[in-house]
Amino acid sequence: MKKYAGRLIIIAACIVVAVYYLLPTWRDYDLRKHLSSLTGDDSLQYVAKHETEIRDARARRIKLGLDLQGGMRVVLEVNVLKLIEDLAKNKDEVFNQIMKEVRAEARTSEESPVLLLRRKFEARQIRMSRYYRNLRDTNDDIFKFLDDESTKAIDRGMEIVRNRVDQYGVSEPSIQKLGGTRIIVELPGVNKETEVRQLLQGTALLEFKLLKEPEVTYRIAESIDKLLASTAKTDTTLADSLFAGTTATDTARGDSAKADTAKIATPEGELSQEEFARKHPFFSIAIYNEQFKGEFLVAEDNKDRVRRILDRDDVQKLIPNDMEFLWSAKTQTFGEKGQEKKFFRLYPVKKTAELTGGVIVNAKWQIDPNYNRPIVTMEMNNEGSREWARITGANINKRIAIVLDNSVFSAPNVISKITGGHSQIEGMESEAEAKLLEIVLKAGALPAPVDIIEQRSVGPSLGEDSIRAGIMSAGIAIGLTILFMAIYYHTGGAVADFALMFTVIFLLAVLAAFGGTLTMPGIAGIILTLAVAVDANVLIYERIREETAGGKTPRAAVDAGYSKAFTAIFDSNLTTLLTGVILYQFGTGPVQGFALTLMIGIVVSLFSAIIITRVVFDMMIDRSGIAVNFG
């Protein structure tokens, strides 16, 4: 007995540790099964009573991948380019050209955009201080500054994304940094794609911007209109776009300007629609709102056209430097029944924000009792309140646009000076949207915009199907293997089956201990591991059979079998292990799950196949003194 004591203790210790790590998984399954059998108050009471236990078991059980439990995976990339661009001052043609080149290069390059930018500057022998910080700063200083800023932006971005996800209320979300500029967000059990995109992607940059005076706006619009009318004849694409917009004009006017639908009243007399469109290409698609002065109405299908017009170089020249056009976040429907049309509002605003969302300390969504619609109310800090009072006091009877991520939510008219730092956002379509807005406002603005570069979602039923298929095939595969081994190798086979059982337990325990994730390919990895695990025993047993046939005693045959088969077992498993490591390194998500189970499986299967079976045989031979039956 003594000579196995050491090995037996090791094996027993392994089993105890394995059970310790597997218990939470089993407990979690048990609790959940119990919970699903309860309904209503009973289940609430049960959760309250066992709260810590449930949470504890959940935290330490084997995690299931998104492909098995359903949910969403989103990869966000912090747009460092935009950040660099926003940080620059005195931007000119040269700078824009450089940014354009950097942007093109960044699309394929692995290097950080900051480094690419520096290289472009150095290639042209332009000092970076022309656009960044102080003129005295060296390129090194500015490089470091930009690099720091982008690192900060990513860290802060991650923190904010985490805040938002936490407040959104997902159980067990996972938020990880990937490489330099990416954030992976995994949300188990979540399937509301649009909501998640809104939650994660919006920078939540809140700004309060003054609308330009209506007279100024009108004058600029007039000059744009004239310019377009004079170039329309030569510009076919524009002419095209203009006529397509005429019908929309009609309905909007019918509501807002209350004009005759067939004839349009203008200072030059009544014109037919076509004539009006030809003479006033801009006003025909961007309708000056007589009711709310200082804004335009643009039919949904004309939005792109107006955007293109405003982007034209010659049009840009007519727009003052301190002015920009912003779109409303939502459309509004105008027109008589059966002829309704959706319109966007276009607001000419002052480029520089009067106040930004940094001053917001709290936000809360609620239903506006007067209009029975969702709104989000905001509170500002002291400094913000003072500023807000000053701004509103100085701009009575003017309109201030409340802008979130460059979309205008509302543009109320200031009636009186607002003290106390309160403001509100209107124009949400649903309570869910108002709730999301509350979350993003509370979590703060992202320092740089993020792009969603990968998004995967798995519905819960597909996950359930996969689990069922995985368990079924694993069950059948294990059953067949166990049956075959016991028949073919008799007692030896039964011992190998015993070891196989431990392989599975150890594998799952290691997975739980390291917080690994079980995925569908991971289950395939387990199934494959079992087959490979059997191989070690097959090699040993075949050898023992050969040695026995050669006339060795049972003890000597077992010894020779184990020692001679070892090199082959070791060599062959090492290469598979190497492949697993490489796959883990290069793969993502589910495939990493496969590599993980494969690697763990190889190690634990060698332990069970070589150490556990050996002890059993040694003990059997010592006790009975007769040969173990290897079939």
Added chain:
Amino acid sequence: MRFFGKTSIDFMGKRYIWYAVSATVIAAGMLSLIVKGVNYGIDFLGGTEIVVRFQNNVDVGDIRTAMDKAGFTKAEIKTFGSDRDILIRTPEQGEGTVVGDRIRGGLQAQFPTNPFVVQKEDKIGPKIGAELRRDAIYAVLASLGAILLYLGFRFKFLWAAGAVTALFHDVLLTLGLVSIFDGLIPHLNLEFNQTMVAAFLTLVGLSNNDTVVIFDRIRENQKLFKSMDLVALINKSVNEVLSRTIITSGTVFVVLGVLLVFGGEVTRGFAFASLVGIVTGTYSSIYIASALVVEVVTRTKTQGKLID
């Protein structure tokens, strides 16, 4: 229980027949690769892929019509496991959920009485697609490199070269069969995605495993029977480990077969490629890895020792 007693099959003697078989299958596969190509998955292509489950069976032709109407003329459409599960994939990139919304809208319009639920939706940006492609290539090269290094360290160059040739043979042959069988049998989608890359790496591992076991036995016998002719030595060694080869490969084969039939759509391609891999991996240890050494040794009249 025993499947065979002591065997003494002349494996090496029949090697020319098997060369022809290998060459034919690989040639057919290459032809299919050129004509038909491989069916890249969303991971590597980028774009939007959506799997929906309808309440009742639908006709793929009707889905095609719906997608044409929705403006996705280039969309790929196939069944995903059953006749009511449909996979739609389009390389088109769109802002936000636009592409997915248009697909869903198109389906709703076409099948107003047959509601569906979205089972799975993947949207891969062009940058990610390119990166996943690059990572897959790195993974394959890195593992081949690691195995080559290991074999070079463990065996003499000629034998290591034989083993690596066998691996290339297995990869080529499996790649060809994946191309040939894709879409040939209903519900067998052999799309080339990340899981398929995992399958190829696994089959490289398994094939190498088998080769190493045979080489290990040849090495052992070389020490015992110093004057034995190489062909006889290989035949003897292969015969000695034949039982193990059949049992191990057989077990893996059955297990993968179970996975292929019962494992569901996600792992089907993986199971298929590994299944082909285990067969060719077992066979190539004898008729590619060992046979190559025999060819070189008989032509150059060298000794062909596995180790010094």
